[in-house]
Amino acid sequence: MSLDGVIEAPETWHFPYITDDMQESVNAQIHASTAFLYGRITYEAFASFWPSQTQNEFGIADQINRLPKYVVSTSLQRADWQHTTIIRDHIMESIADLKQQGDGVIGLTGSATLVQGLTKAGLIDEYRLWVHPIVVGKGKRLFADGMDAGLKLGSTQTFAGGVVEMVYHPATT
Numbered sequence: 001m002s003l004d005g006v007i008e009a010p011e012t013w014h015f016p017y018i019t020d021d022m023q024e025s026v027n028a029q030i031h032a033s034t035a036f037l038y039g040r041i042t043y044e045a046f047a048s049f050w051p052s053q054t055q056n057e058f059g060i061a062d063q064i065n066r067l068p069k070y071v072v073s074t075s076l077q078r079a080d081w082q083h084t085t086i087i088r089d090h091i092m093e094s095i096a097d098l099k100q101q102g103d104g105v106i107g108l109t110g111s112a113t114l115v116q117g118l119t120k121a122g123l124i125d126e127y128r129l130w131v132h133p134i135v136v137g138k139g140k141r142l143f144a145d146g147m148d149a150g151l152k153l154g155s156t157q158t159f160a161g162g163v164v165e166m167v168y169h170p171a172t173t
Contacts, residue, residue, distance in 0.1 A: 008139030017132050022159040027058045034104025039111030040073035047081040092121040112142050119149050133162035
């Protein structure tokens, strides 16, 4: 996300900030995941890219392609990316069930609308926010105006390119 909270169109501002130390952290997080959850827009972007990747220096493509993927959508007609399940109905209940059945980390990238719904439902255990040193000025933000979510800082890490990873957990009342 940008300093002003924008997550929309990261392909236009994110890449100049990637450094080796940041890439190592991304790799570790992908390899720590046991499943992935996406909103439709993020899913479609990832599904158009990852299945055809052959340059797999860090094993990221293998990891993403082999793990279970869940896409939340009421409009997606089919999901051709291997190991993908579409969640169409009872979305929050279905995701709560996934969390209870799972044994590991369900990774979630982008998908602002989904994150907002999961936040309201209390279904996110950890937020990993990668704040880039840029103000984009407009675009979709991860947290919508009027959202209320108390968070507790778990850790921070600053990467060589100026990106700061902040790990937050829901604050207990």
